[in-house]
Amino acid sequence: MHCVVNKNALLNLINNVSRAVATRTTKQILSGILINLSSNTLIATAYDLELGIQDELSVQTEDPTFLQISEPGSIVLPARYFLDVIRKLPDEKVQIQTNSNYITKIVSGHSEFHLHGIDASEFPKLPSFLSSNAFKVSSKKLRSLIESTVFATSSSEVRPILTGLHVELNRDFLSFTATDGLRLATKKYPFEEVKNHTISAVLPGKSLNELAKILPDSDEEVVLQLSEGHSLFIFGSMHVYTRLLSGAYPDTSRLIPSQWKTELLINRSELLSAVDRAVLILRDKENNKVKMEIQNNEMSMSSNSPEIGNVQEQLWINEKSGEDVQITFNGRYVLDALRNLESETVTIRLNGSNQPFVILENQENGSLQLISPVLTR
Amino acid sequence: MHCVVNKNALLNLINNVSRAVATRTTKQILSGILINLSSNTLIATAYDLELGIQDELSVQTEDPTFLQISEPGSIVLPARYFLDVIRKLPDEKVQIQTNSNYITKIVSGHSEFHLHGIDASEFPKLPSFLSSNAFKVSSKKLRSLIESTVFATSSSEVRPILTGLHVELNRDFLSFTATDGLRLATKKYPFEEVKNHTISAVLPGKSLNELAKILPDSDEEVVLQLSEGHSLFIFGSMHVYTRLLSGAYPDTSRLIPSQWKTELLINRSELLSAVDRAVLILRDKENNKVKMEIQNNEMSMSSNSPEIGNVQEQLWINEKSGEDVQITFNGRYVLDALRNLESETVTIRLNGSNQPFVILENQENGSLQLISPVLTR
Incomplete structure (x- = not known):
């Protein structure tokens, strides 16, 4: 040559x-x-x-x-x-x-x-595809679907299926979901193109992370094709192939509560900074435990490391309805969620101290983040 | 408090x-x-x-x-x-x-x-100083003295004295010298202030590296004080203390050849890029062997890695006097030297294939870099 x-x-x-x-x-x-x-x-x-x-x-x-x-x-x-x-x-x-x-x-x-x-x-042969099972999505939306969810995939191979992102396409929505068992991130876009079939596949989180890095931040169309064992993303002259993970993805829809006892609206970047300071003195092996207390229209947050010291933070809540509540969570999970949201404010919905709580991105087609509390004695 | x-x-x-x-x-x-x-x-x-x-x-x-x-x-x-x-x-x-x-x-x-x-x-007490044994140098010059030489200190503790920079002040000059036994870097500035004493001390390379990072790139005066076991640099309100290394520093002045068989003038950045490419396929454990041949007014450079491949580079020499020569050197050493010089051209002086060669910075008070050849069978 x-x-x-x-x-x-x-x-x-x-x-x-x-x-x-x-x-x-x-x-x-x-x-x-x-x-x-x-x-x-x-x-x-x-x-x-x-x-x-x-x-x-x-x-x-x-x-x-x-x-x-x-x-x-x-x-x-x-x-x-x-x-x-x-x-x-x-x-x-x-x-x-x-x-x-x-x-x-x-x-x-x-x-x-x-x-x-x-x-x-x-050199190994790339998987081959029939063009039948294909749909289109804008590059920007695809990037956003990946980036809003991929951090919540599991990094442990104990349950390999959880290292993947669950991609679902039904008549109305294209949705991406990830969970590691302690938190869940999901995002969906309405799907204009009416399809006569539904799709459910699990794609490796790591591969989609790499894909997101090369997807243009534009409305350029990406064609996604699926076969038995592989997926193929085509944009411009670029072809990206990923293996599909085999096995059944857990039914996560029933994990998301449809009712709540407390709902608040709060500034995202102020909450993010406060959690960022609260985890500063904590360590992963201690679950990065941050305690949040909601009383009237105030939120206080605290953390404590026996060797290093402790932190207290006070925040104003924009709007609140329902009960006062206190809950302990892994601060790193809340940080991951808040960092990957874009809206100025977020809605938080809680069901008491022992139930998972939800963080919602306050924008059209925003993502939903579900985080389990750390149970304390 | x-x-x-x-x-x-x-x-x-x-x-x-x-x-x-x-x-x-x-x-x-x-x-x-x-x-x-x-x-x-x-x-x-x-x-x-x-x-x-x-x-x-x-x-x-x-x-x-x-x-x-x-x-x-x-x-x-x-x-x-x-x-x-x-x-x-x-x-x-x-x-x-x-x-x-x-x-x-x-x-x-x-x-x-x-x-x-x-x-x-x-908390440990900082060393105390009498202000007698002091002299002044501009921050810019001090930074340049450190940065032009410190990379040539030894990183091995086999001869601890070689992990230091040799600082000498005599009637005329302030000079910094480093050597790891295979290469030597030295730089000196004429010293206006006439002193009635000379100074010779060895300061830890690592500490001076940290000092260089906080020295302002300006003509601000730095006061350097020396005691039996320590040095102190004062600029503005900043005080930087370093331990002195004990032991005799080798007499490096006799290593620098006063005669040469070949002298060339060559563009620094072109030489730097060529050496950078030549070492690309090499590994440290093989001494990063690069072969240089000077013939008439051309320089060719080559390297070879049995597993990866080989490289050939051709360069023009601006001026040359003396014999044709070929020599093999550790490319990383030449890279370190050339990266820390600033002049547009450099002068290279050689004494055949088996003797160390010198790279001179072509500017007022430029540094001198001496590099030993890698002897090949």
């Missing part, structure tokens, strides 16, 4: 794709990036068998120097070195040429690299 | 001082910051027994809210929590009050912390 390509375009391409390169693997091939040259495209692929990312550059008639392909072919190059080499090349033009021993020459300005590549036929 | 102080002024004060807090220690007192309130100053001190930093805030008649002291006294507070607490307080005014059990109340806005402090009498 042999081509000359614009340095920054290539760097951007392999930088995005490299998010799917396996970082800890004994299989050398998975730590590489596959480059395919056809007569008019350069395709880059990385695939760690859970997440796969593929994108391409095309020959441009209006700018012939952007990409010139003189000999099609393919090679797998070690991602880490390939990225570093391209990033540090001196000239904006890069020539890439592979010989029969998989040795790949990369030339730019007065700099010439030879990298040991691997036979492209050893 | 009891005071009310401006939040950002306090934060800046303890942030600077905290560079001398012990990070890995079993002595709890050394991980604290000592706060002393007198009738008109708040003094903050950190001292890990090697590096000590002390600075203060003073009562300002033109802005009485800057610092108000209602009860003098002192306390040691855990640095990590104290810093985090002050950083995150909601209001620009901070009230600090210590009770008889060393519990320190910190109040700002509707936020109230209680931190467990330690008896100030347990």
Whole structure:
């Protein structure tokens, strides 16, 4: 294979794709990036068998120097070195040429690299898709669905299904839900396009986290396709594949209370700062216990670490209805929730000291955060 | 003790001082910051027994809210929590009050912390100084002396004296020198003030690195005092103490060749980029071997890693006199040297393949970098 390509375009391409390169693997091939040259495209692929990312550059008639392909072919190059080499090349033009021993020459300005590549036929095949089971969503909405929920996935492999995000599409709504058993985050958007089928799938949280980082913050359309074992997101020339998690996702709808004894409206950033200070002296192993007391129109928050000291915070509640209440929670969970909400105020709904409470984002299609109390003796 | 102080002024004060807090220690007192309130100053001190930093805030008649002291006294507070607490307080005014059990109340806005402090009498005393053995240097020059040399100190404790910077003051020059046995960096400034004594001391590289970070990039005067076992740097209200390393520093002056067989003038940033690419595929354990060949007015550089691949670089030499030569060196050492030089071009002087070579900064009072070749079979 042999081509000359614009340095920054290539760097951007392999930088995005490299998010799917396996970082800890004994299989050398998975730590590489596959480059395919056809007569008019350069395709880059990385695939760690859970997440796969593929994108391409095309020959441009209006700018012939952007990409010139003189000999099609393919090679797998070690991602880490390939990225570093391209990033540090001196000239904006890069020539890439592979010989029969998989040795790949990369030339730019007065700099010439030879990298040991691997036979492209050893690279794992990306899953194949039939285009039937597909729907569309705007990139911005998809990002928001992921970012509002993914932090609540479980990081423990005790129940692998909880490391995933539950994606549901029914006649009216597209919803994303995550729970680690102690908290739950869910967000849904009304779905205009009427479908004659429903979808329920569990996608790995880690992979969706990487997807969110490369999704443009625009209304660009993303096509989502689902097969038996995989999902595929397509936007522009970018293709992102993720494995589906197998097993039944717990029925979380019944966890969300439909009634409450106390409801309050409070400024989000003031609450966030107060919880941030309250957890400052706490440690994870002690569950980051923060105690909140609601009395009349005041909220007080406190935490205590026997070795370090204690904190008291006072906050004004904008509106309140229902009973006074006190509750103890894991401050880190409340921080995660509040940091990923955007509205100026949030609504909090409580059912006494021993029941989970809900934080609602006060905006159209806002997310819902459910947090279990830490039970104290 | 009891005071009310401006939040950002306090934060800046303890942030600077905290560079001398012990990070890995079993002595709890050394991980604290000592706060002393007198009738008109708040003094903050950190001292890990090697590096000590002390600075203060003073009562300002033109802005009485800057610092108000209602009860003098002192306390040691855990640095990590104290810093985090002050950083995150909601209001620009901070009230600090210590009770008889060393519990320190910190109040700002509707936020109230209680931190467990330690008896100030347990805090180690800073070294004392007689002001006789003192001289002055501009902050900018001192920073440049440290930054041009400190990277060449040894990081190994095999010869502890080499972890220090050799500071010499004679009738004409103030010079800083560092060497780890394989490379040497030295820089000197002519010294206007005629002294009737000479100074030769070895100061810990790590401590001077921290000092360089807080030295202002200005012509502000720094007073340097030396005693038997310690040095003290004073600029503004800031006092920085470092231990002296004991033992004789090797005589490095005879290492610097006064004759050479090849001399070249070359663009610094082009050379830097070429070496940066040459080391990209190399590893520390293989000495980062880069081979340089000078032939006529061209320099070629190459490196080779059996597993990854190889690199060739071509560079133009601006001027050259003397023999053609080839030499193999540790690319990381040359990178460290070139990154810490500022001139547009550098002069390189060589004495064949097996002798150390010199890189000179082409500017007034430039630094000198000496690098040993890696001998290849």
